Amino acid sequence: MHYVKAKGIFTSDYGINLYRGCTHGCIYCDSRSEIYQLKHKFEDIEVKENAVELLKKELIRRKPFMVVTGAMTDPYIPIEKRLQHVRKCLELIYRYGYGFSCLTKSDLILRDLDLLKKINEKTKVVVQITLTVANDELCKKIEPNVSQTSKRVEVLERLNENNIPAVVWLSPILPYINDTEQNINSILDWCIDTNVKGVLNLDMGLSMRQGNREYFYKKLDENFPGLKEKYVEEFKDQEFIYGRNYRKLKGIIKNKCQKYKILYKQDDIFNYIHEFPCNSVQLKLI
Numbered sequence: 001m002h003y004v005k006a007k008g009i010f011t012s013d014y015g016i017n018l019y020r021g022c023t024h025g026c027i028y029c030d031s032r033s034e035i036y037q038l039k040h041k042f043e044d045i046e047v048k049e050n051a052v053e054l055l056k057k058e059l060i061r062r063k064p065f066m067v068v069t070g071a072m073t074d075p076y077i078p079i080e081k082r083l084q085h086v087r088k089c090l091e092l093i094y095r096y097g098y099g100f101s102c103l104t105k106s107d108l109i110l111r112d113l114d115l116l117k118k119i120n121e122k123t124k125v126v127v128q129i130t131l132t133v134a135n136d137e138l139c140k141k142i143e144p145n146v147s148q149t150s151k152r153v154e155v156l157e158r159l160n161e162n163n164i165p166a167v168v169w170l171s172p173i174l175p176y177i178n179d180t181e182q183n184i185n186s187i188l189d190w191c192i193d194t195n196v197k198g199v200l201n202l203d204m205g206l207s208m209r210q211g212n213r214e215y216f217y218k219k220l221d222e223n224f225p226g227l228k229e230k231y232v233e234e235f236k237d238q239e240f241i242y243g244r245n246y247r248k249l250k251g252i253i254k255n256k257c258q259k260y261k262i263l264y265k266q267d268d269i270f271n272y273i274h275e276f277p278c279n280s281v282q283l284k285l286i
Helices: 051-061 085-095 107-122 136-142 149-161 181-193 212-223 227-235 246-259 266-274
Strands: 002-004 046-048 066-069 099-104 125-130 166-169 198-200 205-207 240-242
Touching (some): 085 099, 085 107, 099 107, 107 125, 107 149, 125 266, 136 149, 149 166, 149 181, 166 266, 198 266, 212 227
Parallel strands (some): 002 046, 066 099, 125 166
Antiparallel strands (some): 205 240
16 A cells, blocks of 8 residues: 555546555456556555545535546445545535445445435435356455455345445456356346346446456466466457357346336436436535
């Protein structure tokens, strides 16, 4: 872990990244790609030491909107338990009347359930949870240092109990690993049971760009002997790949989501996440 002083806090679409790099160890992580120009070892977390201060300055001067985090780095990586940067930001978001959405694979988010409830009652919260595999043992192989699937399903249950909307990222789909009807149907059944608002699948594909491809292949050799050779033969140097039955799996998602009135189109889901409720009452306490 190392600290940097950031010049700004918001991305062009009002996203924030409190950390750069990750220790979850997910074998497929696109954030390892060279296009993101990370200047340090991926597991050496870069912490923006002045992030909370910068956020406060921005929230004071702007009209409220949905503050979103988790696009590049899961905000609830283990060091967040000690640093509590996310919690401090949530306190500001609540105080100044903004909305909040984050993408995570960690049940550490339940630590902040009290603040999420308060923000959701005042404006809006959408929690995005990634679910890739229904089996916890397989989860340990592809997402080794993060909350297992069963724990994440418990998060969805708690969110549902507290009327906090959730979106599930059913992605990425790894050919010959989690691209089975049984796996997809199991995850969808959990989504239905916990009343999720949307299921996002990003075309059922897997990013294989320079930087993350090498790490992915290394982990395939360690955990799925012989599978790397099958990938190399079938997909060559493609930067985005699809499994043999992705169209059928997309159809399963579409049909179940339509039946249970769950959002499944990418644009609809992102619009829902970023839409700030116009009828919210914001009181800025400076």
